[in-house]
Amino acid sequence: MARQLIKGNEAILKSAVLAGCRAFYGYPITPASEITEAAAKYLPRVGGVFLQAESETAAINMIYGAASAGVRVMTASSGPGISLMQEGLSYLAGAELPCVVADIMRGGPGLGNIAPEQSDYFQVVKGGGHGSYRTIVLAPDSAQEMADLTALAFELADKYRNPVFVLADGTIGQMMEPVEFMARPVAPPRFPWAVEGNAATRNNLVSSIYLEPDALEAHVNKLEEKYRRCEREEVRCEQYRTEDAELVLVGYGIVARLLKSVVEELRSEGWPIGLLRPITLYPFPTAAVRRLAGQASLFAVVELSTGQMVDDVRLAVEGRCPVEFHGRTGGNIPSTDEIIRFLKNVWGRRRAAPRVDELEVLHA
Amino acid sequence: MAAEKPERGYVTIDDEECKGCGLCVESCVPKLLRLGDALNRSGYHAATYAGRGCTGCGLCFLVCPEPGAIRVYKRLQAA
Amino acid sequence: MPEPNVSAPPEGLTLIHSKAAAFYDHYERKSELQNQTHYCPGCGHGVAHKLLARAIDELGVQDRTVLVSPVGCSVFAYYYFDVGNVQAAHGRAPAVATGIKRARPEAIVISYQGDGDLAAIGTAEILHAANRGEAITVIFINNAIYGMTGGQLAPTTPVGCWSTTSPYGRNIWNEGYPLHVVETLASLEAPVYLERVALGNSKQVMQAAKAIRRGVENQVKGLGFSLIEVLSPCPTIWKETPVEAQRRVREELAQLYPLGVVRDKTKDAPRRPAPSFPPPLTALPELLDIEESETLAPPVPASHDHADWRIKVAGFGGQGVLMLGEVLAEAGLAAGLEVSWLPSYGPEMRSGTSNCHVRLSARPVDSPLVTQPNVLVALNEPSLRKFLPEVAPGGYVLYNGPEPPADCRRPDVRLLAREFVALADRLGDARVGNIVTLGALLEAAGVVEEQFVDRALARLVKQARLLDLDRKALAAGREAVHQEAPHDIP
Numbered sequence: 022m023a024r025q026l027i028k029g030n031e032a033i034l035k036s037a038v039l040a041g042c043r044a045f046y047g048y049p050i051t052p053a054s055e056i057t058e059a060a061a062k063y064l065p066r067v068g069g070v071f072l073q074a075e076s077e078t079a080a081i082n083m084i085y086g087a088a089s090a091g092v093r094v095m096t097a098s099s100g101p102g103i104s105l106m107q108e109g110l111s112y113l114a115g116a117e118l119p120c121v122v123a124d125i126m127r128g129g130p131g132l133g134n135i136a137p138e139q140s141d142y143f144q145v146v147k148g149g150g151h152g153s154y155r156t157i158v159l160a161p162d163s164a165q166e167m168a169d170l171t172a173l174a175f176e177l178a179d180k181y182r183n184p185v186f187v188l189a190d191g192t193i194g195q196m197m198e199p200v201e202f203m204a205r206p207v208a209p210p211r212f213p214w215a216v217e218g219n220a221a222t223r224n225n226l227v228s229s230i231y232l233e234p235d236a237l238e239a240h241v242n243k244l245e246e247k248y249r250r251c252e253r254e255e256v257r258c259e260q261y262r263t264e265d266a267e268l269v270l271v272g273y274g275i276v277a278r279l280l281k282s283v284v285e286e287l288r289s290e291g292w293p294i295g296l297l298r299p300i301t302l303y304p305f306p307t308a309a310v311r312r313l314a315g316q317a318s319l320f321a322v323v324e325l326s327t328g329q330m331v332d333d334v335r336l337a338v339e340g341r342c343p344v345e346f347h348g349r350t351g352g353n354i355p356s357t358d359e360i361i362r363f364l365k366n367v368w369g370r371r372r373a374a375p376r377v378d379e380l381e382v383l384h385a
Numbered sequence: 386m387a388a389e390k391p392e393r394g395y396v397t398i399d400d401e402e403c404k405g406c407g408l409c410v411e412s413c414v415p416k417l418l419r420l421g422d423a424l425n426r427s428g429y430h431a432a433t434y435a436g437r438g439c440t441g442c443g444l445c446f447l448v449c450p451e452p453g454a455i456r457v458y459k460r461l462q463a464a
Numbered sequence: 465m466p467e468p469n470v471s472a473p474p475e476g477l478t479l480i481h482s483k484a485a486a487f488y489d490h491y492e493r494k495s496e497l498q499n500q501t502h503y504c505p506g507c508g509h510g511v512a513h514k515l516l517a518r519a520i521d522e523l524g525v526q527d528r529t530v531l532v533s534p535v536g537c538s539v540f541a542y543y544y545f546d547v548g549n550v551q552a553a554h555g556r557a558p559a560v561a562t563g564i565k566r567a568r569p570e571a572i573v574i575s576y577q578g579d580g581d582l583a584a585i586g587t588a589e590i591l592h593a594a595n596r597g598e599a600i601t602v603i604f605i606n607n608a609i610y611g612m613t614g615g616q617l618a619p620t621t622p623v624g625c626w627s628t629t630s631p632y633g634r635n636i637w638n639e640g641y642p643l644h645v646v647e648t649l650a651s652l653e654a655p656v657y658l659e660r661v662a663l664g665n666s667k668q669v670m671q672a673a674k675a676i677r678r679g680v681e682n683q684v685k686g687l688g689f690s691l692i693e694v695l696s697p698c699p700t701i702w703k704e705t706p707v708e709a710q711r712r713v714r715e716e717l718a719q720l721y722p723l724g725v726v727r728d729k730t731k732d733a734p735r736r737p738a739p740s741f742p743p744p745l746t747a748l749p750e751l752l753d754i755e756e757s758e759t760l761a762p763p764v765p766a767s768h769d770h771a772d773w774r775i776k777v778a779g780f781g782g783q784g785v786l787m788l789g790e791v792l793a794e795a796g797l798a799a800g801l802e803v804s805w806l807p808s809y810g811p812e813m814r815s816g817t818s819n820c821h822v823r824l825s826a827r828p829v830d831s832p833l834v835t836q837p838n839v840l841v842a843l844n845e846p847s848l849r850k851f852l853p854e855v856a857p858g859g860y861v862l863y864n865g866p867e868p869p870a871d872c873r874r875p876d877v878r879l880l881a882r883e884f885v886a887l888a889d890r891l892g893d894a895r896v897g898n899i900v901t902l903g904a905l906l907e908a909a910g911v912v913e914e915q916f917v918d919r920a921l922a923r924l925v926k927q928a929r930l931l932d933l934d935r936k937a938l939a940a941g942r943e944a945v946h947q948e949a950p951h952d953i954p
Contacts, residue, residue, distance in 0.1 A: 023755040026790075026797050026805070035752045043742075044567060066751045068742030070566045074559070075592040082556035082589070086532075086563020089550045090571070094563070112553045196806040196832050197790065199797050206748040216548035216564070218571020220527040226493070226542055228533075228551035233495055275832075282830040356835040395473040402499050406506035406699075406706035412666045427497070429505065444666040446481035447673070448710075450510025451500055452517065452544060453483030458473045461480075 024199035029167040030055035030097075032200045033123050033187060034063060036168035037095050040175040041207040042121070043069035044094040046083035048076055048102055051135040052191035053125035056097035077102040081109030081122075088118035089227040091215025093175055097123035099191075100133065100141050104149065110184050111150030114244070115229030117214075119178035121171065122156075123187040125194035126325075128352050136352020137191035139274060142329035145186050146302045153241050155248045157185040157255065158302040160273040164198035170300070172203055177255060179210065181247055188302060190325060192275040192354065251304055258306035259298040260313075262288060266295030268368055269317045271310070271334050273299050275354065276323050282357045287364065294364075302330065310337035319371045320344040321364055325354065343371060394441025395458040396434040402454040405429030409445035409455060418445060484517035486526050488546045502540055506706020508663045508696025508713075509538050512605055512676070515669070516574070517545065519677040523684050529572045530564050532557045534586075536578035537612045538605065555586025558593035561600045569739050572683050575602045580610045583619040583643050590649075590691075597654030597688035599736055601679045604645060604691055607698040608717060615701040619643040622720050642720060646693045650726045656688040658727035662695035664714025668723070678730075687733050695721055771801055771826045773911055774834045776851055778819035779843025779864070783885070784898030787924070788841065789820035791902060794920030795912045796824035804832035817846060824912065839909060841901055843885070848872055860909045862901055880908055882944045888937055896937040903941020914938075 027035070034045075034056050045060035057073065064071040070087070074080035080096050087094040098106065103124050113120055126141045128134040143149070146158050157177050159170040167189065174185040216225045231237035259277075262284055263269060272280045277298040287294045297313060299306050314320070320338055322331040322345070331346045338344055345367040349355045355363075396418070398409075403425065409432050410418045417438050420430040432455075441459030449455045473479075483489075491498045503510045520526050529547035533539055535554035542549035548571070552560040557575040565573040575593075582590050582604050593600065609627060610616040617627040617634060620642050624633040634642075646658045657679060661672035672694055679690040695717040697709035704712065743751060775792060779785045786807050793805040806821040821834035838859040842848035848863050849872055855861055861879040868881055882904060885897030899921075905911060917938065925931040 024797065025755055026794055026803065035754060038752055039748060044563070046563065063752055065740075066743075067748060068740055072562070072566065072596075075588050078556070079559040079589050079592065082553060082559035083563035083566075085552065085556070086550065086560035086565075087567045088563070089560070090530075090564045090567035092567040094567075108553055109556070116551075192806060192832070196804055197793060198804045198829070198832070199802075202749070202752075202754050206745040208745055216530050216550050218528050218530045218548055218564070218568045218573070223527055223546070223548055226549045226551070228542065228549070230539065230551055236495075278829075278831045279833065285830065354833055356833075357831070358835070391476065392474050395477050397471060397473060399499075404500065404505035408506055408706050408710060411707050411710070427500070441477075441480065443481045447514075447669050448511065448663075448666050450503060450505075450507050450514075452487045452510070452514055454500075455481070456479060456483075457481035458477035459480045460476060461478050 024201045026197050027164060027200045028055055028195060028197050029161070029164040029189065030125060030194040031059045032164045032168040033097065033171045034059035036171040036202060037121065037175065038063055038067055038069070039203050039206045040172040041093045041209040042095050042175060043067065043209050044087040044092045045069070045071050045096065046074050046080040046087070046094070047096045048074050048080050048098065050099045050102045052127055052137070052194050053097045053099045053123065055194070056123055056125070077105035078108065081106040081113070084120050085109055085113055085116070085118060088113065088120045089116070089216050091212045091217055093119075093209055095121040095123065097125065099125050099127045100129045103141055103144060107144065107149035110148075110156060111152050111154060112229050113184045114150070114154035114156065115152060116227050117182040117244075118184075118227065119182050120184050121174040121178055121187065122184060123171070123189070126188065126190045128350065134352055135191065137275065137354065138325045138350055138352065139190050139276065140326040140329065140350065141188065142302065142324070142326060145188050146330075154244060155183070155303055157181065157183060157251060157304070158188050159186065160188050160300060160302050161193060162274050162277045162298065163193070164196065164200045167193065168200050168202055179212070181251055183247070188274075190274050255301060256304045256306050256308070257300035258309050259300060260309065261296040261298065263295030263297060263313055265293055266313065267293040267316070267318045268364070269313045269320050270294065270296045270323065271299070271320060271330070272296070272323045273302060273330065276325060279355065279357055279360060280323060283360050283364070286357065286361065299330070305333045305337065307333070307337040310334055311339065314338040314341040317342055319368060321367060322346050323355065323360060324348045326350060391460065392437065392439065393460050394439035396439050396445060397456045398432050398434060399454045400425050400431045401427070402451050403429060403431035404451065405431055406450060407432070408448045408450070412444040412448045414442065414444070415440065484514065484521045486517035486520040486529070486546055487544050491543045493543045494540070501544060503537065504700040506697060506699040506709060507537070508607060508694065508698070509605060511663050511669060512603060512672070512694050512696060513541065513544060515673045515676045516576070516603060516680070518673065519680045520547065522677060523680055525572045525680070525684060528570060529574060530568070532561045532564070532573065532575045534577040534581040536581050538576055538578060539612070541576055555581050555584070556589055557581065558586065558589040558598070558600070558602065562593055562596070562598050565598060565600050569599075572680065573600045574680065575600055577602065577604055578611070579604070579606045579608065579618045579620045583645050594649045594655050594689050594691065595652045597656070599683055599686065599688050601683045602689075602691040603676060603679070604693045605696045606645070606693055606721065607696045608642070609698050609701045611698050611701050620645070622716070644721065646691065646726045649691060654689060655691065655727050656729045656733045657682050657690040659725045660693040660695065660721055660723050662713050662718045662723055663697060664695070664710055664718055668714065682730055686735055687730055688736065693721070767910070768799060768801055768826055771824055773822070773824040773839060774837045774856075775822040775824070775839040775841070776819060776834045776837040776854070777822065777841040778817065778847030778851055781816055781818045783818070783843045784895060785818045785843060786820050788898040788902055789822040791899070791917065791920045791924060792822050792824065792911070794923055795916040798916040798919045799912050801825060801912070802827065802829050804829045806832045819847065839905065839911070841905060843897070843901065845869060845872075860905070862905050862908070864897065864901060878908070880904060880945065882947070884941065884944070887940050887944060891933065891936055891940060893933055896933055899934045899937035900941040900944070903938035904945050905941075906938070907942040907945040
């Protein structure tokens, strides 16, 4: 197929339909509305269901219903809407139902604004709902990845019977880039566990309630085993010029693209610098970070938040070297110059201090 | 002495499913049901049928909250 | 299954009432006492369950039925009903049922809910499911109290009534008045059938049986939304005997909540259109407006080998700022370049200022954000003022105006000031001012060949008249570059 210029948001929906998605329930919110609008346009054409729900709460529960009935289903929203969906997400994970949720992040907290941020990391990656569960989280950095990772999201959702997020900021959602879609559309699969309203599935039950403590613990352990497997099998990240990097940058989504420019520029000045871009935020590329922490003398994390993913980087680095952070919020995106100033500042400081002291400071 | 009239209906009550709520007793027009003296395994005075006189009206079944506690039999007219 | 606890009936009698087939013989999902329900003695749920199971039996839809259980005492309805079962979050059963019914229109989807679930936390879900006319059946058990959590106030608790959270009685100044669900839903156009029944004596139960059957039958017939409200006893929380509670349903609840049919459009309700047959998979790309095959792109001209255009276009909303950027990105793509287009988005799209970042590059685009443009297209003065300082030395600036303001000049950039919009206006439509400016940009800076721009315009502009106008606008823009202008900085 041809590469065509398309908005990241629209790429998500088209790729979803090609991946077998036949139901979309959503509620409009900037900067994710193009996904919902594209769903309204295209799903009826392919014999699918589109419904604008009365709220995100209703939408995620319609998804619960559609997923129970064995349909590949998705929704899309942004921070405030995702907050409302957390109840349903907990139920979906608890009942082991697959679905895909696109979160095109905007500024918060509260109403915040509609400009890009990455401040939904905690509520999405760490799970904003109640109970011991996880959602698988994919973080595209281009319109092409919006398409590719959405298709992957449906596969993973079915494989793990769990909600999967496509987590992007407003910039990635709103920008247009050339996208090449998958060549062969996927036929919507059927699932033996679904409740379809027929004789074959009459004995099936979709539920997240386990009244007995031992039964619930067994269920939670089963989920946990699934997540461990996911951590072994599904980690994805991109490493850019890290082979000899002593300064390792970490960023995802739009930030990673800025950091790539930064790496280029500082490499040309002779800096031993590289970039690690997590593509899966859960499971987090902990092993890759840990490996690089063995060779690096400094990590620098940049996010469009006051520091959320940086926690996972610090956990993976395990104190082997310092981890510095630079964040912008409110819809501000740091310029490469701004990032370079930050790096020059922290790199200079780190080199001047002996490592042992740094470790002491870290653990103070 | 003339032969007794054949029974028109009959009720059975599952002593272990019955929770002794008494709604069937209340609904029975000829007053043929009562709560038993003994407690069942769950600690309820389960309903009992007097054994004769049931009309097979089915009201006791209708008001009973337990799905299978009451069964109602009826003599159907020969076709 | 043998029944050790019952005596055998006399000969010649036929079993006419027994456990419905839509119930499991044995409640295996229940951890103990699998021969009886978990409901309290005299609970209305058991009766309502039996009426629903009987309706399912009589209508022959056991295999097709999907029951959505709520949160509340009937959370475990799936212990008992031998049908497809889905358990939902508190209040969300109508939304869940919507998802199921839309996915499987042949299924008979029943949402079973209590008063806290349906009339408090799930008010939005039930109202909108009803308003959409979802082709589902809702069984609404109203016992005017929260049973499962131990007797808290329900939205349907009568005024003055005690509950653990209205210990001095329901007070209208604090909790307002009891919510009348069927009457509220009857204000909507879509519901097909709404009836309130009660479980206050055997006569009322018989009417309830009819209503529930009707509610399910409507769905079997393909009609829309049906809801049966069932006034139901809760002897345990009401602290009454089952017989007293039944009397209270009859004498008090049924006074507060009048019984009867409040909506019956079963005769004249429009039928839902049948779902359309899905197209073959091979048709999908076309249906999604995805182009199937590469149109033969000409080889990338050597002049683009080092292309790295960082373009910012800015102006008022409505000046075609985003469109100008899109034409450039499309043209770049057609020319074989890597491209990105990033708009400012949100409310400012509709008024005020608007801008977009466009990159055309021989190499993969690292950042789509243009912070140091080598081309600035400023269609108004505020945009020039705001972005001129960012322009890289040697970059091009195209400004829509006779001359830049005196305090808004830079000697190190190539600035071209023309009244592009006025030129467009003379062509007959001020709205193509953006394309006039584009023409000038192409003439002044090159960027991308005319043929690719023309192809991009042909893709983006569907109306022949407008496309023609755009082509004229491009030419006019090119010409304008060569007019003498005192403030050009070459």
